[in-house]
Amino acid sequence: MFSEEKLNKVKEIIARYPQGRQKSALIPVLHLAQDEFGGWLSTETMDYVASLLQIKPIEVYEVATFYSMFNLQPVGKHVFEVCQTGPCMLRGSDNIIDYIKKKLDIGVGETTKDGLFTLKAVECLGACGYAPMMQLGKHYKEHLTPEKVDAIIEECRANAN
Amino acid sequence: MKNAGRTQTKSQSTNYNSKMGRKLLFDKAHIENIRYYDVYRANGGYGSAEKALKSMTPDQVLDEVKKSGLRGRGGAGFPTGMKWSFIAKPEGVPRYLVCNADESEPGTFKDRYLMEFIPHLLIEGLIISSYTLGCNTCYIYIRGEYAWIPDILEEAIADAKKNGWLGKNIQGTGFDLEIYVQRGAGAYICGEETALIESLEGKRGNPRIKPPFPAVKGLYDCPTVVNNVETLATVVPILRIGGEEYAKYGTGKSTGTKLISACGNINKPGVYEIEMNISVEEFIYSDEYCGGIANGKRLKACIPGGSSVPILPANLLLKTAKGEPRMMTYESLADGGFATGTMLGSGGFIVLDEDQCIVKNTLTFARFYHHESCGQCSPCREGTGWMERVLRNIDNGKGKMSDIDLLWDIQRKIEGNTICPLGDAAAWPVAAAIRHFRDEFEWHVLHPEEAQQRNFGLAHYADPLEIAAPAAV
Numbered sequence: 001m002f003s004e005e006k007l008n009k010v011k012e013i014i015a016r017y018p019q020g021r022q023k024s025a026l027i028p029v030l031h032l033a034q035d036e037f038g039g040w041l042s043t044e045t046m047d048y049v050a051s052l053l054q055i056k057p058i059e060v061y062e063v064a065t066f067y068s069m070f071n072l073q074p075v076g077k078h079v080f081e082v083c084q085t086g087p088c089m090l091r092g093s094d095n096i097i098d099y100i101k102k103k104l105d106i107g108v109g110e111t112t113k114d115g116l117f118t119l120k121a122v123e124c125l126g127a128c129g130y131a132p133m134m135q136l137g138k139h140y141k142e143h144l145t146p147e148k149v150d151a152i153i154e155e156c157r158a159n160a161n
Numbered sequence: 162m163k164n165a166g167r168t169q170t171k172s173q174s175t176n177y178n179s180k181m182g183r184k185l186l187f188d189k190a191h192i193e194n195i196r197y198y199d200v201y202r203a204n205g206g207y208g209s210a211e212k213a214l215k216s217m218t219p220d221q222v223l224d225e226v227k228k229s230g231l232r233g234r235g236g237a238g239f240p241t242g243m244k245w246s247f248i249a250k251p252e253g254v255p256r257y258l259v260c261n262a263d264e265s266e267p268g269t270f271k272d273r274y275l276m277e278f279i280p281h282l283l284i285e286g287l288i289i290s291s292y293t294l295g296c297n298t299c300y301i302y303i304r305g306e307y308a309w310i311p312d313i314l315e316e317a318i319a320d321a322k323k324n325g326w327l328g329k330n331i332q333g334t335g336f337d338l339e340i341y342v343q344r345g346a347g348a349y350i351c352g353e354e355t356a357l358i359e360s361l362e363g364k365r366g367n368p369r370i371k372p373p374f375p376a377v378k379g380l381y382d383c384p385t386v387v388n389n390v391e392t393l394a395t396v397v398p399i400l401r402i403g404g405e406e407y408a409k410y411g412t413g414k415s416t417g418t419k420l421i422s423a424c425g426n427i428n429k430p431g432v433y434e435i436e437m438n439i440s441v442e443e444f445i446y447s448d449e450y451c452g453g454i455a456n457g458k459r460l461k462a463c464i465p466g467g468s469s470v471p472i473l474p475a476n477l478l479l480k481t482a483k484g485e486p487r488m489m490t491y492e493s494l495a496d497g498g499f500a501t502g503t504m505l506g507s508g509g510f511i512v513l514d515e516d517q518c519i520v521k522n523t524l525t526f527a528r529f530y531h532h533e534s535c536g537q538c539s540p541c542r543e544g545t546g547w548m549e550r551v552l553r554n555i556d557n558g559k560g561k562m563s564d565i566d567l568l569w570d571i572q573r574k575i576e577g578n579t580i581c582p583l584g585d586a587a588a589w590p591v592a593a594a595i596r597h598f599r600d601e602f603e604w605h606v607l608h609p610e611e612a613q614q615r616n617f618g619l620a621h622y623a624d625p626l627e628i629a630a631p632a633a634v
Contacts, residue, residue, distance in 0.1 A: 016341040026363035066365040067346035069305045085267045086525045087424045123529045124267040125306050129430035138308040
């Protein structure tokens with residue numbers, strides 16, 4: 001269940017659309033829900049969103065499964081989403097992915113045993129001029145090098161304690 | 162400026178001694194804090210909106226946009242004024258303007274720069290455009306991964322509203338407008354205008370069959386215009402200097418300036434505003450723009466308009482098949498059709514140096530389109546995955562000679578056989594890679610072990626480089 005504050009946010013979002021078009025709020029509300037409920041969307045969460053927007057649960061599932069930013073499985077506290085498309089590949093993103101795999105001892109799509117990190121290889125994030133890069137939460141980490149990756153991992157670990 | 166990029170080695174670039182290119186969008190980008198309302202306003206911001214709303218009729222604004230020759234900056238290059246004139250105006254039905262900020266074509270990151278650093282330029286463009294089209298509600302649909310930018314835009318919208326540029330009765334003119342920011346959630350296809358509309362309605366991003374076009378039946382089945390961020394921002398300088406004056410910038414039907422996001426193996430990756438009258442050679446090698454190929458290497462190939470446009474080897478990139486210098490214009494880049502030309506597209510300019518592998522590069526794009534296919538049309542859904550698998554085999558040294566013809570066959574059967582242009586976008590990079598670099602694919606098949614150890618290199622693609630970049634010799 002959302003807090004009072006989040007429920008007000010949902011109301012504010014719904015008010016952006018014409019009467020009866022509250023389904024338009026689905027993607028923004030799923031973002032809110034994912035942020036709020038542990039970084040992923042469980043069936044219960046999706047059903048709750050359906051009830052908030054007065055739509056059928058299936059309408060939520062079909063959207064949640066379509067968009068790659070919605071996680072349908074639990075993920076680590078920090079998700080490294082490293083871009084692997086052409087422009088990043090030309091700038092050495094493969095090396096960065098390999099480095100993170102070794103450093104964290106996980107494969108792509110896996111989460112570390114302590115639940116801190118998940119590594120994902122993703123498609124173009126629109127930061128091609130600042131490659132190689134990754135998304136970490138709300139922000140981009142650009143011009144990645146092994147040293148920079150080390151620093152990012154340390155920072156995440158420090159925040160976890 | 163964030164576009165300074167990395168410069169690892171001394172630039173091998175040539176001094177072109179050209180006068181600095183004229184800017185219309187980035188003319189004030191260097192001003193500190195231009196992203197804030199007060200600074201933007203103090204530097205002439207909202208002057209175009211004031212002019213339009215207070216002294217012009219919507220038809221007069223439309224006329225200026227038509228005269229400017231502005232063409233859609235999202236990739237298709239369709240004349241904006243004409244697109245606007247198609248909007249249906251049934252009595253009592255709202256019309257919508259949707260700003261396409263989905264920016265997801267690999268190689269393209271120009272709109273992000275505009276929104277992040279000069280958000281009020283976009284807001285002002287949206288006000289003028291909405292006034293012209295008769296829209297009272299406008300949505301900015303931004304890709305979900307640009308998660309920090311909605312905050313910047315919403316702050317700008319709030320400041321504009323506080324100062325009477327949004328809301329009810331704007332500047333006492335009686336015109337009402339609300340702008341809302343909507344985040345996507347990771348789907349390339351939502352850059353296609355009908356998929357974007359579906360997504361904005363809270364559905365999967367499946368493109369619609371056209372007709373009806375959005376101008377007649379778009380968002381909520383109402384008349385809708387969908388335009389790219391850069392297109393809408395460009396309306397501001399058009400109103401400032403006038404359509405006729407704008408059309409004097411650039412060359413022929415490529416009027417004005419264009420934002421180019423340059424990336425790959427160059428010394429100065431970043432977002433550049435160019436006047437559409439410079440050569441590709443100048444853009445790559447001059448210090449004002451890309452600053453030459455990084456690490457002192459040589460140019461092998463380039464994809465000048467985002468990943469879906471045909472890749473060209475250096476020789477055809479710098480000069481057309483007729484031997485004329487290739488220019489940064491819609492027409493010149495397309496010169497020779499797909500046989501020897503390419504497209505300006507979205508301006509996502511991807512440069513490959515001599516060490517890059519064309520097979521690997523093509524594989525990453527094939528994987529991208531496979532991942533991003535919405536799955537509605539079988540040729541795209543099945544074909545993109547098939548191309549990815551065949552390319553992966555060739556890249557891994559498990560390819561057969563017949564695979565190259567198979568790839569050609571698959572891409573031909575995707576192109577033109579899908580509801581939306583994603584099918585074409587997936588087919589063209591594969592087709593162009595085989596067309597211009599077939600010997601490299603064959604080399605991979607014939608030398609599977611060697612291909613795992615090293616890349617093919619330059620071969621004849623480098624032929625004209627002695628002429629193009631004397632500094633590299």
